[in-house]
Amino acid sequence: MNNMGSALSTETDAVCKMQIDKGKAKFTSEHKGKEYYFCSLACKKKFDEDPEKYLSFYDSRK
Numbered sequence: 001m002n003n004m005g006s007a008l009s010t011e012t013d014a015v016c017k018m019q020i021d022k023g024k025a026k027f028t029s030e031h032k033g034k035e036y037y038f039c040s041l042a043c044k045k046k047f048d049e050d051p052e053k054y055l056s057f058y059d060s061r062k
C-alpha cells in the first residue's frame with residue numbers, strides 16, 4: 001500500500017449528492033464560513049441561489 005495521500009477526503013455535493021474529492025474539486029462555494037464542494041458549475045449555481053434549501057441536507061444527517 002502506498003500511504004501517500006491517505007488524508008484524502010471527500011465531501012458530498014449538496015445538490016446532486018455526488019461524492020466530491022476535495023483535492024480535485026474545481027467548484028466550491030463558501031457559505032457562513034464553511035466551504036462546500038460541487039461536481040459542476042451548475043450545482044454550484046443552484047447552491048448559491050438558495051443555500052438554505054440544500055443545507056438542510058447536511059443538517060438532517062447530523
Ligand SMILES: [Zn+2]
Pocket residue numbers: 013015016017018038039040043
Ligand atoms: Zn453536483
